[in-house]
Amino acid sequence: MSKKILIVDDEVYIRVLLEQTLEDFEEAGVELLSAGNGLEAWDVIQAERPDLIILDVMMPGLSGHEICQRIKNDPDLSNTHVIMLTAKGQETDRLRSIETGANEYITKPFDPDYLIECTAAALDIKV
Numbered sequence: 001m002s003k004k005i006l007i008v009d010d011e012v013y014i015r016v017l018l019e020q021t022l023e024d025f026e027e028a029g030v031e032l033l034s035a036g037n038g039l040e041a042w043d044v045i046q047a048e049r050p051d052l053i054i055l056d057v058m059m060p061g062l063s064g065h066e067i068c069q070r071i072k073n074d075p076d077l078s079n080t081h082v083i084m085l086t087a088k089g090q091e092t093d094r095l096r097s098i099e100t101g102a103n104e105y106i107t108k109p110f111d112p113d114y115l116i117e118c119t120a121a122a123l124d125i126k127v
Helices: 012-021 023-027 038-048 064-073 091-099 112-123
Strands: 004-008 031-035 052-055 081-086 104-107
Touching (some): 012 031, 023 031, 038 052, 064 081, 081 112, 091 104
């Protein structure tokens, strides 16, 4: 069974940038999925059970914090690795993300190499 990454951001250009950043993982057999808002993301999470979710905080429908909390409170999903990727750079935002269960907190603009490194570590894949 191949591993799956779900990219969740309400900005299309950010989703495309993330897909381009992570495209080498597809060569390693990883499937890239995407969602444009919180409600769509929750539907994809339940249907696809991704191994890693790269999640924006501020989105329509459900916020990234709400999604992360749902994931971590669901016994079937609680081991899902969550990377919060957000423009919110305040310490209180980082702490809230950690409290809701995020494994990693990265602010925009992000370093593509660091995101690749975090993704590889989360999936235990060398790219």
